[in-house]
Amino acid sequence: MSGLLFFDLDDTLLDHAGAEAVAQRETFSAFGTLFGPLPFAEWLAAYRGANALLWAAYGRAEIGREELHRRRFADPLASFGLDAGAAEEIGAAYLERYRRAWRLNDGAAELLAAAAELGEVGILSNGFRELQRAKIARFELERWVRHVVLSEEVGAMKPARAIFDAAVRMACGEEAADGRRKLYLGDQFQTDVLGARAAGWFPVFYNPGRLALPAPAIHVARLMDVIPLLA
Numbered sequence: 001m002s003g004l005l006f007f008d009l010d011d012t013l014l015d016h017a018g019a020e021a022v023a024q025r026e027t028f029s030a031f032g033t034l035f036g037p038l039p040f041a042e043w044l045a046a047y048r049g050a051n052a053l054l055w056a057a058y059g060r061a062e063i064g065r066e067e068l069h070r071r072r073f074a075d076p077l078a079s080f081g082l083d084a085g086a087a088e089e090i091g092a093a094y095l096e097r098y099r100r101a102w103r104l105n106d107g108a109a110e111l112l113a114a115a116a117e118l119g120e121v122g123i124l125s126n127g128f129r130e131l132q133r134a135k136i137a138r139f140e141l142e143r144w145v146r147h148v149v150l151s152e153e154v155g156a157m158k159p160a161r162a163i164f165d166a167a168v169r170m171a172c173g174e175e176a177a178d179g180r181r182k183l184y185l186g187d188q189f190q191t192d193v194l195g196a197r198a199a200g201w202f203p204v205f206y207n208p209g210r211l212a213l214p215a216p217a218i219h220v221a222r223l224m225d226v227i228p229l230l231a
């Protein structure tokens with residue numbers, strides 16, 4: 001029986017933070033009259049801070065996705081005393097640019113190709129359904145990926161065990177997964193590494209920034225370095 005080899009998408013296979021920064025900079029320039037003399041770095045930090053708080057609230061089911069989409073622009077705009085009424089227009093302009101800025105991280109295609117030779121490959125992500133499906137289609141990841149497990153479709157977000165269990169059910173059906181190796185690679189220590197471990201998976205931490213680990217874990221700085229761990 002082949003193992004389950006599952007991967008996080010944003011900032012693991014795909015350079016989400018890079019695309020976000022490019023799209024934010026372009027959007028900031030396009031709306032220059034609105035932002036005025038505010039330095040871009042301050043705006044980006046405020047946006048990321050607001051976005052992280054809102055994602056946490058979304059994860060606790062305290063707010064819905066529409067509110068998240070609107071407020072991640074409206075909240076930082078308001079914090080600088082700028083016109084929060086423009087949040088929707090700016091958000092739409094940002095998303096269009098974000099989609100154009102997507103690129104895979106180095107080694108992602110090679111890693112997925114190697115994984116598909118050795119096991120059943122899946123993507124398991126907390127991101128928004130249309131965006132994650134569009135990323136998979138853009139880079140034709142279906143060439144290697146057989147299972148796509150998305151929090152919006154499962155009704156649970158990482159680090160909850162339910163989303164990892166849903167992945168096992170999707171891959172194994174009613175047949176027991178005992179004895180099958182289950183590897184999960186992700187870039188967020190709490191959600192990906194600790195979540196996967198608590199659900200009985202073998203976690204690998206993708207750590208390109210070589211951050212200090214909060215707890216012992218297998219970690220790699222390059223996606224290619226995961227290949228020897230797959231078998």
Ligand SMILES: [Mg+2]
Pocket residue numbers: 008009010011012186187188
């Ligand atoms: Mg990630």
